Amino acid sequence: MVFVMGFEGSANKISVGIVDEKGVIYANPRRTFITPPGEGFKPNETAEHHKGKILEVQTPKEGHIGVSISKGPGMGACLQVVAIVVRTLSQLWKVPIIPVNHCIGHIEMGRIVKKAKNPVVLYVSGGNTQVISYADKRYRIFGETIDNAVGNVLDRIARDLKLSNDPSPGYNIEQMAKQGKSMISLPYSVKGMDVSFAGLQSAVKKICKEQKHSVADICYSVQETIFAMLVEITERAMAHVDTNEVLIVGGVGCNVRLQEMMQNMCENRNAQVFGMDDRYCIDNGAMIAWAGCLLFQYSIPNGIPLHEATITQRYRTDSVHKLSKFFNVIVFFHLKSIGNKHYHKKK
Incomplete structure (x- = not known):
């Protein structure tokens, strides 16, 4: 053994x-x-x-x-x-x-936990944002962030909003977002298969200083905008490699709203999304x-x-x-x- x-x-x-x-x-x-x-x-x-x-x-x-x-x-x-x-x-x-x-x-932890066979992988964490698929004896990156990783962006926004870091900034943004009611227009930057979050992060920092919007609405708008960008490039990768599976891994991957948005996209494509909880993400x-x-x-x-x-x-x-x-x-x-x-x- x-x-x-x-x-x-x-x-x-x-x-x-x-x-x-x-x-x-x-x-x-x-x-x-x-x-x-x-x-x-x-x-x-x-x-x-x-x-x-x-x-x-x-x-x-x-x-x-x-x-x-x-x-x-x-x-x-x-x-x-x-x-x-x-x-x-x-x-x-x-x-x-x-x-x-x-x-x-x-x-590999995601694949064994969810028994995914040949998925497009959305890897989202504090230091990484990548859309990945396996081909020719290695994992290939089809798209990624060209500046900051999504987890790092959420961490910095949580700092601007003075949210607690316990258990994590991203988790507390997720909970606040559930109370949000109004969508704030934020930069949506998808460049081919890559994404950019620097403009969004700067815009949120300015909004926080203006204090014209509630913390809940800011968190809600941040999640909806960022996750829509991630779903878009993931769907494009699925079409390119012709697969009907998506596996979400990394610390940000346990966000329930991200999994819901990915699920909605997959339902339209007759595909399946594999999401995990905090034990494995x-x-x-x-x-x-x-x-x-x-x-x-x-x-x-x-x-x-x-x-x-x-x-x-x-x-x-x-x-x-x-x-x-x-x-x-x-x-x-x-x-x-x-x-x-x-x-x-x-x-």
Whole structure:
């Protein structure tokens, strides 16, 4: 039996997960660095948080034959904390290190959870906004943001609105948007298959200073505009690759309104959308462990040399290739409870 322990710490969450070759999750605790309203999280402060919390999310090592690391993309200081821990454990336990692209960890976790076969993937998180599809032994990016990622935009807007960061800025925008009644005209910028959010972000900042609109109406308008842009480029990608499946992954992907808008589009195309909740969309160690488990079985059974276990802040999804078996494995997903109460809590 193959067991892999995965370490995730690319942004403000630190998590360690254990997964076996059948996709059974044995542990997946997570801790989140939360800052006061109106403030973002700085790399050095977040890294210090991860240093103090990584031992809290440690799990028993018995029976594990590999440790996988979120190599990137992400915040350098945070990734470095995890890399040091993984290199140390690899030497102490005499087990191989398996590097995982953070984005592909999200995608492969989504595919196994929802059993999607050949979907167009909308990957939306704090640091990434991409429309992706698999072709010729690698995931291809059909469209992406040309400036800021959607999660980062929502975070900054939440700061302008002085919304709480607990449990996350995007979640609190989503809740406020449910009370919105009036649509405010905001820049809608789709350029071919790419999107731009800089103009919208600047417009919202100006609106916040004018104080002519309610916070609820601003949140409602922001969501409707941004998500409409994302649905548009996703539908275009579906037509291009001729698929009837959409998989939404990444932290922003658990937004219910985004899933509803995508569902409406898919119904018109006789297609199916696969959306997930915060257990799987939000960064977690299990997704790194699962991707690492697949890599261990089908690509790098001996892991990588210790000196190569480094980080890459800008590790693009389409730079990982020649792993056709890795990307075409679909098995059933199970959650095995072993008293891990942290897994079901919003952290």
